Amino acid sequence: MRGVLSEAMVMCASTPExxxxxxxxxxxQPGDLVEFEGYTRNPDAVLNPKKKIFETCAPDLKTDQNKVAVFKGVPxxxxxxxxxxxxxxxxxxVK
Known part of the structure; x- marks a missing residue:
């Protein structure tokens, strides 16, 4: 999500139940990139912990009618x- 090595991110589809x-x-394989067609990968050179990247993206992370994980409709x-x-x-x- 931020263009840096991550060794422990798990994303889940979620309902209250x-x-x-x-x-x-x-x-x-572990380490494979996940891409979104139409969105270019542009990682920050230095992390800014005050920049809430996930919180900004979270409302647009969902599964579609076919159970495919999407960001703004893009798989x-x-x-x-x-x-x-x-x-x-x-x-x-998706959280």
Missing amino acids: KVEILAPPEGS FTVPGKGVVVAQTLANVQ
């Missing part, structure tokens, strides 16, 4: 491998 970890496409995509999905939860927030 259920939480499930998002599943990367088959063949994905979370691991290049050459496919899209990130929820197992059973469609049209819910």
